[in-house]
Amino acid sequence: MRILRTTKTAMKALRRNPMRAALTTLGIVIGVGAVIAMMEIGAGSSSQIQKGISSMGANVLLIMPGTTSSAGVTSGTGSVTTLTPQDCAAILRECPAVLTAAPIVRARTQVVYGSRNWEPNNIYGTTPAFLEVRQWGRMAEGKMFTDRDILNSNRVCVIGKTLARELFQGRSPIGKEIRVKNVTFRVIGVLNSKGANMMGMDQDDILLAPWSTIKYRVTGAALGTTNQSISSGSSGNSVNTLSNLYPSGQTSLYPEQSEVQAANNPMLVRFANVDQILAVARDAASIQPAIKQITESLRRRHNLRDDAADDFDVRDMTEMSNMLTSTTSMMTNLLLCVATISLIVGGVGIMNIMLVSVTERTREIGLRMAVGAQPRDILRQFLVESIALCLLGGSIGIALGRGASTLVRVLLRWPTELSVGAMVAAVVVSASVGILFGYYPAWKASRLDPIEALRYE
Amino acid sequence: MPMIQLEDICKTYHLGEISVPVLKNVSLTVARGELVALMGASGSGKSTLMNILGCLDRPSSGQYRLDGKDVSKLSIAERAMERNRKIGFVFQNFNLLPRTDALDNVAMPLTYTAEHLSEGEARRRARDMLRRFGLEDRLHHEPSQLSGGQQQRVAIARALINRPPLLFADEPTGNLDSRTSVEVLHMFQQLNEQEGLTIILVTHDPNVAKSARRVIHIHDGAISNGSFSGHNDTRMASNPGSVEDGAGI
Numbered sequence: 051m052r053i054l055r056t057t058k059t060a061m062k063a064l065r066r067n068p069m070r071a072a073l074t075t076l077g078i079v080i081g082v083g084a085v086i087a088m089m090e091i092g093a094g095s096s097s098q099i100q101k102g103i104s105s106m107g108a109n110v111l112l113i114m115p116g117t118t119s120s121a122g123v124t125s126g127t128g129s130v131t132t133l134t135p136q137d138c139a140a141i142l143r144e145c146p147a148v149l150t151a152a153p154i155v156r157a158r159t160q161v162v163y164g165s166r167n168w169e170p171n172n173i174y175g176t177t178p179a180f181l182e183v184r185q186w187g188r189m190a191e192g193k194m195f196t197d198r199d200i201l202n203s204n205r206v207c208v209i210g211k212t213l214a215r216e217l218f219q220g221r222s223p224i225g226k227e228i229r230v231k232n233v234t235f236r237v238i239g240v241l242n243s244k245g246a247n248m249m250g251m252d253q254d255d256i257l258l259a260p261w262s263t264i265k266y267r268v269t270g271a272a273l274g275t276t277n278q279s280i281s282s283g284s285s286g287n288s289v290n291t292l293s294n295l296y297p298s299g300q301t302s303l304y305p306e307q308s309e310v311q312a313a314n315n316p317m318l319v320r321f322a323n324v325d326q327i328l329a330v331a332r333d334a335a336s337i338q339p340a341i342k343q344i345t346e347s348l349r350r351r352h353n354l355r356d357d358a359a360d361d362f363d364v365r366d367m368t369e370m371s372n373m374l375t376s377t378t379s380m381m382t383n384l385l386l387c388v389a390t391i392s393l394i395v396g397g398v399g400i401m402n403i404m405l406v407s408v409t410e411r412t413r414e415i416g417l418r419m420a421v422g423a424q425p426r427d428i429l430r431q432f433l434v435e436s437i438a439l440c441l442l443g444g445s446i447g448i449a450l451g452r453g454a455s456t457l458v459r460v461l462l463r464w465p466t467e468l469s470v471g472a473m474v475a476a477v478v479v480s481a482s483v484g485i486l487f488g489y490y491p492a493w494k495a496s497r498l499d500p501i502e503a504l505r506y507e
Numbered sequence: 508m509p510m511i512q513l514e515d516i517c518k519t520y521h522l523g524e525i526s527v528p529v530l531k532n533v534s535l536t537v538a539r540g541e542l543v544a545l546m547g548a549s550g551s552g553k554s555t556l557m558n559i560l561g562c563l564d565r566p567s568s569g570q571y572r573l574d575g576k577d578v579s580k581l582s583i584a585e586r587a588m589e590r591n592r593k594i595g596f597v598f599q600n601f602n603l604l605p606r607t608d609a610l611d612n613v614a615m616p617l618t619y620t621a622e623h624l625s626e627g628e629a630r631r632r633a634r635d636m637l638r639r640f641g642l643e644d645r646l647h648h649e650p651s652q653l654s655g656g657q658q659q660r661v662a663i664a665r666a667l668i669n670r671p672p673l674l675f676a677d678e679p680t681g682n683l684d685s686r687t688s689v690e691v692l693h694m695f696q697q698l699n700e701q702e703g704l705t706i707i708l709v710t711h712d713p714n715v716a717k718s719a720r721r722v723i724h725i726h727d728g729a730i731s732n733g734s735f736s737g738h739n740d741t742r743m744a745s746n747p748g749s750v751e752d753g754a755g756i
């Protein structure tokens with residue numbers, strides 16, 4: 051009841067000088083407007099990043115071979131070749147939290163069709179599950195290769211839109227033969243367009259083929275040299291007749307394992323290794339269980355002793371998304387700092403004008419005291435006045451900030467997103483600015499001596 | 508029980524090293540329902556005395572009983588409460604809130620007293636009060652749109668909105684022409700006679716003091732005449748010879 055009456059009195063006092071009230075609160079308007087606009091733009095871009103990450107494949111887990119460490123020198127991830135397609139099959143079989151998984155064998159070389167050639171960003175040897183893992187959806191043309199193609203190391207491939215355009219220039223690539231490092235592949239399908247990923251890499255510049263074909267026919271003897279003699283007698287290499295006919299001459303990218311390392315590694319025989327395995331957790335909540343299950347399963351398969359370190363590395367995309375969001379959140383934070391400064395400047399403006407107002411209305415204060423207003427009544431009245439000013443500025447600022455972010459969305463086509471939290475924060479902050487900077491003038495007013503105040507000219 | 512009972516009130520201002528005694532051992536009583544003029548030359552200490560009587564200020568020493576209650580040592584907030592309930596003020600320069608209409612000006616003191624009153628009830632009371640002073644057609648006029656006499660009537664209405672038993676008027680006719688002065692003084696007399704309101708009229712003008720039944724003379728911070736209603740010699744001031752020099756009543 052009393053606060054209602056005080057609010058009414060304060061509003062009446064403000065209405066006596068509307069122009070000044072408007073100018074006084076301008077700093078708050080600008081500060082709050084900037085905060086709201088910044089938050090909406092920041093929220094928009096971070097949710098776009100989230101979307102980008104989930105377009106890359108939501109809940110994707112990346113399993114990489116581990117590192118070697120020799121005499122204290124640790125080589126980078128992937129410096130040993132410990133992952134096999136069988137690991138991938140085991141993951142699918144043994145980890146209930148994993149929806150699907152696909153191994154990847156990479157190659158980097160030219161693709162030739164007729165007189166045209168092109169070096170795609172990615173040449174992946176994988177399984178049909180790859181499309182599901184990367185959420186590629188349906189094929190644009192033709193069909194995906196099958197598990198049978200993998201078993202037989204068939205020379206078939208599926209290509210992305212960019213590669214198709216570069217090699218075939220609008221003609222249908224289905225059934226055509228292309229050469230990848232002197233191995234002839236028949237194109238059996240074209241992938242749907244996926245566009246650039248959030249790093250700006252063209253995801254359609256891709257060639258997919260059965261991993262066995264890439265492994266044995268294209269990259270050739272990428273197996274560790276220590277295992278060469280053993281694996282040469284294996285069934286894996288018996289298919290690899292063509293690469294024997296046309297030796298690739300590719301040098302090993304990775305350092306050779308030392309004898310000690312080889313001796314320490316109980317799995318001497320590897321039929322084939324893959325560069326990485328992509329796995330998909332069933333949902334966001336099962337990412338952590340999936341990592342745990344994969345780790346257990348692989349440790350068992352690799353016969354690692356309890357005290358031995360993992361010879362592989364399971365990562366989820368949170369790191370990636372953290373990195374990307376941290377960039378935008380840093381920008382948002384910087385701009386928030388500027389907005390905060392603006393709010394403080396606005397607050398000082400409020401304080402200044404409230405002090406002027408107290409001086410100007412000294413007689414009014416004296417009169418109110420003479421008719422029985424207590425110091426706390428005066429304090430409350432001026433405090434409510436400055437809070438009302440700030441809240442008024444805050445609401446105008448919210449409207450202005452929303453307007454600005456709408457303009458940015460419409461004109462610059464930046465993504466923006468309504469941020470209710472920012473609006474609540476703006477209201478709370480402007481009320482606090484009102485209290486913080488209105489308190490001193492209000493206190494000064496309440497300390498006036500009524501006799502002096504009444505005599506004030 | 509007298510309305511006002513002062514005993515040996517002193518008020519000394521301290522300006523740095525120098526102390527300025529403004530009131531010197533003032534003692535007086537005012538009974539309920541009196542209309543008293545406090546008269547003295549400019550600078551004699553009338554306003555200082557009125558501020559103490561009106562609980563705006565505290566005496567340096569001495570005892571002041573207002574309506575039987577010792578108020579000389581009350582805190583700021585307690586004195587505000589006393590003013591609120593018992594005292595109305597009318598000033599020489601009206602002291603109305605600028606850019607605020609008559610109704611809101613009169614209703615203003617209710618903000619601090621009658622918390623239980625609704626806004627509508629407060630305005631109704633203010634309107635009734637203004638009607639009593641013949642301002643029912645000026646309710647929504649701001650001070651700048653009112654004549655001096657009208658402004659002072661609004662100020663009187665404001666002083667009486669809390670129905671205080673005691674009214675102080677410091678030079679209430681100082682800014683008014685002679686005709687409106689007579690009107691305002693007549694209003695005080697009526698309020699005193701009809702409502703039994705105790706009124707203290709502070710003035711330097713003998714013609715104004717004439718409208719009071721009793722005059723207290725103050726000279727250099729001391730009461731020279733009329734402290735107690737018993738030996739009342741106010742008739743001296745109503746000497747017809749002094750008509751020409753004052754405001755010309």
Ligand SMILES: Nc1ncnc2c1ncn2[C@@H]1O[C@H](COP(=O)(O)OP(=O)(O)O)[C@@H](O)[C@H]1O
Binds near residue numbers: 550
């Ligand atoms: N705050 C003050 N400080 C010092 N001296 C004061 C103060 N207020 C009043 N006085 C002095 O007290 C004397 C009486 O003042 P006042 O009561 O206003 O006289 P009056 O109202 O009779 O004209 C004057 O001489 C004035 O200078």
Ligand SMILES: [Mg+2]
Binds near residue numbers: 553554
């Ligand atoms: Mg005076």
